[in-house]
Each structure stands twice: as structure tokens, then as C-alpha cells.
Amino acid sequence: MSGFEADHVHAVPVHSVHQAPDQPSEIERSLYDFLMQFRTGGVFVYRDQLRANLLLKQYFLEVDLRHLTLYNEELAHAVQNKPGETLALFENAAVKAARNILYPLAQSDEARADAAREIATMQVAIKSNLNLLQFRDLNADTLTKLVRIPGIVISASVLHARATKLHLQCRGCGNTQTVYPPSGMGGLGGGGDRGLPRTCEAPAPDGQQKDCPLDPFMIVHAKSAFADHQILKLQEAPDMVPVGELPRHMMLSADRYLTGRVVPGSRVIATGVYSTFQSAKNKSKGSAGAATRNPYLRLINIELQSANGVTGSPFGTAFSPEEEEEFMHMARSEGFYERFAASVAPSIFGSVDIKKAITCLLFGGSKKILPDGLRLRGDINVLLLGDPGTAKSQLLKFVEKVAPIAVYTSGKGSSAAGLTAAVQRDAISREFYLEGGAMVLADTGVVCIDEFDKMRDEDRVAIHEAMEQQTISIAKAGITTMLNTRTSVLAAANPIWGRYDDGKSAGENIDFQTTILSRFDMIFIVKDEHNEQRDRTIAKHVMSIHMNRANDTQEATGEIDVAKMKRYIAYCKAKCAPRISAEAADLLGSHFVGLRKQVHQMERDNDERSAIPITIRQLEAITRISEALAKITLSPTVQAHHVEEAMRLFKFSTMDAATAGSVDGISRTELNDEMTKIEKELKRRLPVGWSTSYQSLIREFVTQQGYSSHALDRTLFVLEKREIVRFSGQKKVVHRVGV
Numbered sequence: 001m002s003g004f005e006a007d008h009v010h011a012v013p014v015h016s017v018h019q020a021p022d023q024p025s026e027i028e029r030s031l032y033d034f035l036m037q038f039r040t041g042g043v044f045v046y047r048d049q050l051r052a053n054l055l056l057k058q059y060f061l062e063v064d065l066r067h068l069t070l071y072n073e074e075l076a077h078a079v080q081n082k083p084g085e086t087l088a089l090f091e092n093a094a095v096k097a098a099r100n101i102l103y104p105l106a107q108s109d110e111a112r113a114d115a116a117r118e119i120a121t122m123q124v125a126i127k128s129n130l131n132l133l134q135f136r137d138l139n140a141d142t143l144t145k146l147v148r149i150p151g152i153v154i155s156a157s158v159l160h161a162r163a164t165k166l167h168l169q170c171r172g173c174g175n176t177q178t179v180y181p182p183s184g185m186g187g188l189g190g191g192g193d194r195g196l197p198r199t200c201e202a203p204a205p206d207g208q209q210k211d212c213p214l215d216p217f218m219i220v221h222a223k224s225a226f227a228d229h230q231i232l233k234l235q236e237a238p239d240m241v242p243v244g245e246l247p248r249h250m251m252l253s254a255d256r257y258l259t260g261r262v263v264p265g266s267r268v269i270a271t272g273v274y275s276t277f278q279s280a281k282n283k284s285k286g287s288a289g290a291a292t293r294n295p296y297l298r299l300i301n302i303e304l305q306s307a308n309g310v311t312g313s314p315f316g317t318a319f320s321p322e323e324e325e326e327f328m329h330m331a332r333s334e335g336f337y338e339r340f341a342a343s344v345a346p347s348i349f350g351s352v353d354i355k356k357a358i359t360c361l362l363f364g365g366s367k368k369i370l371p372d373g374l375r376l377r378g379d380i381n382v383l384l385l386g387d388p389g390t391a392k393s394q395l396l397k398f399v400e401k402v403a404p405i406a407v408y409t410s411g412k413g414s415s416a417a418g419l420t421a422a423v424q425r426d427a428i429s430r431e432f433y434l435e436g437g438a439m440v441l442a443d444t445g446v447v448c449i450d451e452f453d454k455m456r457d458e459d460r461v462a463i464h465e466a467m468e469q470q471t472i473s474i475a476k477a478g479i480t481t482m483l484n485t486r487t488s489v490l491a492a493a494n495p496i497w498g499r500y501d502d503g504k505s506a507g508e509n510i511d512f513q514t515t516i517l518s519r520f521d522m523i524f525i526v527k528d529e530h531n532e533q534r535d536r537t538i539a540k541h542v543m544s545i546h547m548n549r550a551n552d553t554q555e556a557t558g559e560i561d562v563a564k565m566k567r568y569i570a571y572c573k574a575k576c577a578p579r580i581s582a583e584a585a586d587l588l589g590s591h592f593v594g595l596r597k598q599v600h601q602m603e604r605d606n607d608e609r610s611a612i613p614i615t616i617r618q619l620e621a622i623t624r625i626s627e628a629l630a631k632i633t634l635s636p637t638v639q640a641h642h643v644e645e646a647m648r649l650f651k652f653s654t655m656d657a658a659t660a661g662s663v664d665g666i667s668r669t670e671l672n673d674e675m676t677k678i679e680k681e682l683k684r685r686l687p688v689g690w691s692t693s694y695q696s697l698i699r700e701f702v703t704q705q706g707y708s709s710h711a712l713d714r715t716l717f718v719l720e721k722r723e724i725v726r727f728s729g730q731k732k733v734v735h736r737v738g739v
Contacts, residue, residue: 025089027075027078027086027089028089028092028093029093030072030075031075031089031090031093031094032093032096032097034046034068034071034072034075034093035047035050035061035093035094035097036097036100038067038071040067045067046061046063046097047097047101049061049062050094050097050098050101051101051102054098054101054102054119058257059098059119059121059122059123059257060122060123060125060256060257061094061122061123061124061125062124062125062126062127062301063090063124063125063126063127064127064128065079065080065126065127065128065129065130066128066129079126079146080128080130080145080146081145081146082144083126083144083145083146083273083300084144084273084275087124087126087273087300090124091121091122091123091124094122094124095119095120095121095122098119098122099112099115099116099118099119102115102118102119103115103118120225121164121227123255123256123257123258124300125257125258125300125301126146126271126300126301127271127301127303128146128148128271128301130146130147130148130271131148132148132149132150132269133147133148133149134149134150134236134240135149135151135236135240135248135250136236136248138250138274138295142274143274143275143276143295144273144274144275145273145274146271146272146273146300147271147272147273147274147297148269148270148271149234149250149269149270149297150236150237150240150267150268150269150270150305151234151235151236151237151250151267151268151270152234152235152236152237152265152266152267152268152441153232153233153234153235153262153263153264153265153266153267153268154233154234154235154249154264154265154435154436154441155232155233155264155424155433155434155435155436156230156231156232156233156262156263156264156433157230157231157232157426157431157433158230158431159228159229159230159259159260160228160229160230161226161227161228161229162226162227162228162229162255163181163219163224163225163226164180164181164225164226164227165178165179165180165224165225166178166179166180166181166196166219166224167219167220167222167223167224168196168197168217168218168219168220169217169218169220170200170202170212170216170217171212171213171216171217171218172200172210172211172212172213172216173200173202173204173210173212175200175202176220177197177202177217179196179197196215196217196219197217198214198215199212199214199216200212200216200217227255227256228255228256228259228260229253229254229255229259230253230254230255230258230259230260231251231252231253231254232251232252232254232262232299233249233250233251233252233435234249234250234251234252234268234270234297235247235248235249235250236248237267238407238408238441239400239406250270250295250296250297251294251295251296251297252270252272252296252297252299252302253296253297253298253299254299254302255299258299258301258302261302261304262302262304264434264435264436264440264483265436265440265441265443265483265484266304266305267304267305267405268302268303268304268305269302269303269305270297270299270301270302270303271299271300271301271302271303272297272298272299272300272301273297273298273300274295274297275295275296275297275298276293276294276295276296277293277294277296278292278293278294319567319571319574323567323571324571327567327568327571327634328634330560330568331632331633331634332633336632336633337356337359337629337632337633337645339559339560340359340560340565340632341355341356341358341359342355342559343559343560343561343565344358344359344395344398344402345391345394345395345398347394347545348391348394348395348398349537349538349541349542350534350538351390351391351395351526353524353649353652353653354384354395354524354526355395356649357382357522357524357625357649357653358382358395358399358490359628359632360380360624360625360628360629360632360649361379361380361381361382361399361446361488361490361628362399362402362403362446362488362569363569363572363573363628363631363632364378364379364380364488364573364624364627364628364631365378365379365380365578365623365624365625365626365627365628365631366378366577366578366579366624366627366631367379367486367577375469375470376620377468377469377470377486377624378577378624378627379470379486379487379488379489379624380488380521380522380621380624380625380628381467381488381489381490381491381519381520381521381522382488382489382490382491382520382521382522382523382524383452383491383492383493383517383520383522383523383524384490384491384492384493384524384526385492385493385494385495385500385509385510385523385524385525385526386494386495386500386524386525386526386527386528387494387495387499387500387526387527387528388494388498388499388528389528390526390527390528392450392492392526393450393492395490395492396408396448396450396490396492397448399446399448399490400446400448401562402562402565402566402569403445403446403566403569404445404566404569404570404573405442405443405444405445405446406442406445406446406447406448407438407439407441407442407445407446407447407448408448408450409438409447409448409449409450410449410450410451410454411449411450411451411452411453411454411455411493412451412454412455414438414449414455414459415459416458416459416461416462417437418437418438419437419438419439419447419459419462419463419466420437420439420440420462420463420466420472420474420483420485421434421435421436421437421440421472421474421483422434422435422437423435423474423476423477423479432477432478432479434474434479434481434483436483439463439466439472439485439487440472440483440484440485442485442487443484443485443486443487444486444487445487445488446487446488446489446490447487447488447489447490448490448491448492449489449490449491449492450491450492451492451493451494452491452492452493453493453494453495453496453511453512460512460516463489464515464516464519466485466487467489467516467519468519468617470484470485470486470487471483471484471485472485489520491520493512495509495510495511496509496510496511497509499528500525500527509525510612514612514613517612517613518613518615518617518618519617520654521618521621521624521625521650521654522621522625522649522650522653522654523612523653523654524653525656572631572632572634573631575634576631576634576635576636577627577631578627578630578631578635578636578637578638579636579637579638580623580626580627580637580638581637581638581639583639583640584626584637584638584639584640584642584643587640587643587644588619588622588623588626588643589619591622591643591647592618592619592622595614595618595655596614598655599614612654614654614655618650618654621650621654622643622646622647622650623646625646625649625650626638626642626643626645626646627642629642629645629646630642671708671710671711671714674707674708674711675711675714675715675718677707678701678707678711678712678715679715679718679719681701681705682697682701682715682719683724683736685700686725686734686736687736688736688737688738688739689736689737690735690736691733691734691735691736692733692734693732693733693734694727694731694732694733694734695732697712697716697734698712716734722738723737723738724736724737724738724739725737725738
């Protein structure tokens with residue numbers, strides 16, 4: 001990475017300390033003593049860790065800052081406040097300790113030289129429990145200090161080899177010289193000759209004229225030393241971004257054993273030295289931007305946050321025994337599933353079954369990898385389709401708050417690249433790299449997509465693969481790769497006409513293709529029904545919330561609070577993956593056959609294919625819902641009662657939607673005959689290019705000729721789909737545009 005300015009950070013050769021070379025500084029001596037002597041319960045922690053790593057040829061050591069604080073508080077403060085200088089000394093101390101451990105009897109110069117050749121450098125990673133800082137808290141005061149920041153890795157560069165020692169040879173006189181380039185965000189970029197000495201200072205042989213040209217040195221790569229170097233781009237988590245602001249980014253510089261640890265989409269906590277570099281852009285502008293520096297983080301440790309939202313290094317769990325005991329007690333309590341579902345968006349009245357479905361979506365089923373390598377997803381996708389004002393968006397917002405990892409996006413403002421992945425070009429190295437979109441960032445979490453029907457068709461097609469195969473395949477700009485999108489999708493949409501029309505079949509109300517509908521495990525049609533008693537109850541509920549009486553009535557607060565729900569979901573996802581019992585499997589099979597029979601019968605009666613298909617995917621959907629129901633109560637196997645509840649939910653949602661809108665009191669054959677006659681008459685009455693008002697058509701066909709208004713509406717709907725007629729002026733005027 002050329003163009004990055006050197007900075008004094010933790011791998012600098014320490015020649016600046018004013019000591020004789022054979023007298024190590026006091027700090028280095030103290031750090032050496034700490035590594036050799038610190039023990040807990042009779043175990044020499046770092047001595048043993050060093051030995052184990054050295055035997056594996058890993059010149060790497062992870063030090064816990066709490067141990068250093070216990071041993072010597074001043075040293076720990078030095079690491080936090082002056083990490084650039086202290087860490088260099090720490091690495092020197094680690095090298096000495098490593099040589100002592102591997103070669104305890106090395107007395108002769110030759111033995112010492114062997115030890116020095118074997119263990120040239122050690123990398124020290126600091127594991128600290130400092131308070132997490134947000135991107136917006138980093139300022140000039142935190143420069144050169146040790147900081148910890150959480151975020152999502154959105155891109156990772158390829159590994160570069162950065163020179164740590166350069167062996168130079170003069171072209172003119174053949175003299176050699178060794179240079180140690182300063183480390184930082186690049187040192188010498190890619191082995192070029194920037195930063196090398198301009199002239200050869202070697203003395204001329206006696207009695208000879210020395211004539212070396214300017215810039216005489218060439219690099220002898222075979223005798224030089226290089227270290228891995230990688231640039232990461234960290235973005236703050238979506239839930240940390242204030243409303244109306246863009247998410248901030250931070251460059252991370254990782255080297256040696258910290259490279260290649262993370263991929264785009266990983267949630268990490270980065271510990272490092274907050275430093276600055278001068279970018280190539282500023283250099284090229286001359287003195288105007290000379291004092292302007294860009295901040296970056298020199299990585300000292302990187303901790304991965306695993307799927308359950310728990311931090312580890314690299315993986316781990318952090319549920320306390322008291323928490324686990326409380327969760328087990330909750331899972332065993334009476335009616336816990338109903339209580340948990342009631343705590344989902346408690347300020348929204350009713351919609352009990354939708355809340356139960358969302359509960360299943362939050363927990364998810366069990367992911368399976370088959371012997372032949374096929375993966376079966378465990379995540380549940382739910383579509384809420386219905387009238388405006390039925391609190392669909394509020395449910396989505398609640399899920400965003402309660403899911404351990406969640407991303408909220410709206411249909412109109414989401415492009416295919418924004419949902420999947422975009423190919424960007426690095427301004428300095430001119431390399432292409434991938435930046436993950438919403439579904440990649442929400443890996444192992446939930447994506448809430450509002451206004452799903454307002455998305456462009458080509459954007460909606462982009463998430464087909466992400467929903468079923470749970471990967472995104474990219475093939476553009478010479479990049480061919482796959483990204484993981486192991487997410488559940490919760491989508492909300494309105495029907496075609498804005499409101500759900502009971503007079504029409506489901507297919508006419510829903511503007512989605514069968515391909516996307518079959519990928520949803522549950523499809524709820526949410527209708528705003530007019531019922532005086534229900535309206536009174538809802539009005540009373542809403543007014544009590546608006547009057548701030550929620551604390552008295554307990555109507556707007558769930559029994560389980562959001563923070564506990566979030567932890568419990570993370571715990572269940574981490575600890576439980578239910579399997580299906582033989583009894584449940586038989587029950588699932590027989591139920592599915594019954595459903596297929598019912599749909600086939602309905603299609604035969606109505607003489608048209610159902611808009612919402614019941615395929616083998618739906619059998620897998622019911623299986624996933626059963627597993628999620630078992631997971632809620634931490635049950636290791638799926639029992640018959642789980643399957644029955646899953647079937648009830650599925651019938652209430654997708655099956656109701658599939659059978660909705662079958663016309664009562666008129667047979668489908670009569671309707672089809674009527675539609676054929678209306679179509680013939682309409683084409684005769686309205687030549688191509690002419691237009692008429694919808695009202696005059698109703699007057700002519702319904703009032704005068706006695707056709708049913710339903711048949712006329714259906715005919716116009718079919719003709720519009722076939723692009724024979726077109727509506728304008730809010731469907732008041734009908735234009736004939738095709739043959």
C-alpha cells in the first residue's frame with residue numbers, strides 16, 4: 001500500500017531509546033520478568049503459552065491486559081497511553097523470553113546466532129477489557145492511545161508483503177547495505193524504491209575514483225525479510241448510526257498473524273493504536289494538504305463476535321451460570337411460548353398469530369448439511385401482506401430492536417446492489433473489492449424489508465438466491481465469488497389496489513411472482529375488518545397508550561423486556577438445534593399430503609392455478625416452524641404437539657392466503673363464460689387507440705346488459721395484464737392499447 005505514511009507503532013526497531021545496545025531499558029526488563037514469572041494458581045501462563053506457540057512455529061503471543069495490571073499497574077498504563085513505544089519493547093522482551101525458553105543453554109556466540117536466526121521477531125497481541133468506544137467518540141485526544149471499537153468488516157484487501165528488512169546493493173560499486181523500513185500503514189509499498197537512500201555512502205577503495213550514480217540501489221529480495229500486511233475497512237453497526245447520518249468508516253491495518261482472520265460481513269471488536277497517515281491524494285496536492293492526516297487503526301488484536309452476539313477471541317460464549325439457570329427456568333415455565341409471543345410488540349393490539357409467527361422467525365429452525373454437501377436452511381421467512389394501517393411497519397421495527405443482529409430497509413430505497421453486494425474500486429491501489437449489502441451485514445440475523453411491493457422487479461429478483469440458498473453469487477468486474485446471507489427475511493407489502501379486495505382471488509390481489517412467494521414460509525393476509533366491538537377495543541387500547549397510562553394498565557409493556565428477549569434468543573440459537581422425532585416426521589408427511597390434496601381440489605373447482613403455491617418447500621417450512629417451536633422451550637426433539645401448532649400457524653397464514661377469494665354463489669365456469677363474452681364485446685366496442693371512462697363501461701355492461709360487475713373487473717384485470725388495455729386517472733379512464 002504505497003502512499004501510507006510511517007508512524008511509530010508497535011513493531012518499530014527500538015534504536016531511539018537512549019541506552020547502550022547491551023543494556024535493555026527498565027520497561028523491557030519488567031516486561032520480560034512479567035512474561036517469565038506471571039502465574040495464576042501455580043501455572044506460568046505466558047511461559048507455557050510461548051512454549052506451545054513456538055513448538056507450532058507460531059511466533060505470536062496474546063497477553064491479557066488484566067494480568068499485566070495485576071502484575072504491575074504502571075506497565076499496564078504505559079501500554080494504554082503510550083502503546084507505540086511500549087509495544088515495541090514488549091515484542092523485544094517476548095523475543096528474549098522465547099530465545100531463553102527454546103535455547104536455555106545457549107552460551108556460545110554461535111548458539112546465540114542460531115537462536116537469533118530461529119526467533120527473529122515475535123508479535124504480541126493485547127487482549128483488553130477497555131470500555132468500547134464508538135466511531136463518533138474517536139477524536140484528536142484519543143490519537144496514539146489504545147482504543148477498542150466495535151463494527152462490521154465491509155471489505156478486506158488481499159494480503160500484501162511489507163518489507164521489514166531490505167538488503168540493498170549498489171549498482172555502481174557493488175557495496176551492500178541493510179535498511180529497516182519503518183512500519184506503519186504500508187512502509188515500503190510493494191517493494192518499490194521510494195524511501196531508499198539516494199546516494200551510495202560507501203568509502204572508495206584506496207587509490208580508485210568512486211563514481212556511483214544517483215539512486216544506485218537495487219533490492220536483493222532473496223536476502224530481505226517481509227511480513228504479511230492487510231488493510232480492512234470497518235463500518236459502524238447499523239444500530240449505532242444516528243438517524244439521518246451516514247455510517248462512518250475506519251481503515252484498519254493488520255499485519256503478520258492478525259491478517260486473514262476475518263471476511264466481509266464479520267462483526268468484530270478491534271483493539272489497536274489510533275494513528276494517522278497522509279494519503280497519496282494529499283501528497284499529490286502539494287503543500288495545501290500537508291498538515292491534513294487521515295486516521296486509521298493499527299491493529300493489536302481483533303475479536304470476532306459470533307452469531308449469537310457473544311464476543312470471543314476468536315470464538316466463545318459469555319453467558320453467566322446465573323443467566324443460564326434463569327433461561328432454563330424460563331423455558332420450563334408454564335405457557336412460556338404464549339407469554340413470549342405476547343411480549344412481541346405489546347403496544348400493538350391483537351394479531352396474536354402473527355406475533356407467534358414472528359416469534360418462530362426470531363428463533364429459527366435447525367440448519368442441516370447433508371452428506372452430499374447440500375445445505376438446508378433453518379431460517380424462516382415471513383411475508384405480511386395487507387391493508388394500510390394494520391401496524392405492519394411497527395412489527396418490523398420491533399423485530400429490528402429485539403433480534404440480536406438486524407437490518408431494517410425500505411423497498412423503494414433499496415437497490416439490488418444495496419441488498420446484496422457492490423463492487424467498488426480502491427482509490428489508491430486501483431483494485432476491485434466487494435462491499436457487502438444489507439443481507440450480507442445481517443448474516444445470521446434478520447432483514448426487515450418494508451414496502452416490499454414498491455421494489456423494482458429486477459431488485460426483487462436479486463434476493464431469490466439469498467432467500468433459499470442463503471448465498472449471493474457475484475460475477476462482475478472480474479470478481480467471481482459467493483457471500484453468505486444466512487438471514488431470515490421479514491417483509492411487509494400492500495396488495496395491488498392498496499387495499500385487499502375480498503371480491504378478487506388471491507392472485508389478483510398479490511402482485512408477486514410465484515417464484516418469490518414460494519420462498520416465504522408463512523404469508524399472512526392482514527385485513528382491516530370493520531367490526532364495531534373490535535374497533536371499540538382497539539380505540540380504547542390506542543387511547544390508553546397515547547394518554548401515557550401504559551404504566552398503570554400494563555398494556556404497552558410486555559411481560560419479558562426487550563433486553564432479556566434478545567439475550568434469550570441468542571442463548572437458544574447458540575445452544576439448541578432440535579431434531580425431528582419419528583412420530584413428528586410421520587405426522588408432518590400426512591399433513592402435507594392432506595394440504596396438497598386440498599389445494600389440488602380447489603384448483604380443479606376454480607379452474608385456475610393457485611397464486612400461492614404449496615410445494616415441497618412448504619413441507620420444509622412446516623418442519624422449520626416445528627423446530628423453532630421446540631427451540632423456544634429448549635427442547636432437543638420436535639414432538640407431535642409442536643407439529644400440530646406449526647400446522648395451525650401454517651393453515652392460518654399461507655393456506656388461508658392460498659384459498660382466499662374463491663367466489664361464492666357463482667361457479668367458476670359460468671364466470672369464465674361471462675368473461676369471454678365481455679372480452680369480445682369490449683374489443684368490438686373499443687377500437688385500438690380509443691378510450692372510454694370506467695363508469696360508462698359499468699353502465700353499458702352491468703346496468704344495461706346484466707353482466708356481473710365482478711366479471712367486468714376480472715376481465716379488465718386480465719386484459720391489463722395482457723397489455724390490451726391500460727388505465728389512467730386512478731383507474732377512471734380505460735385506454736385500448738393492444739390487439
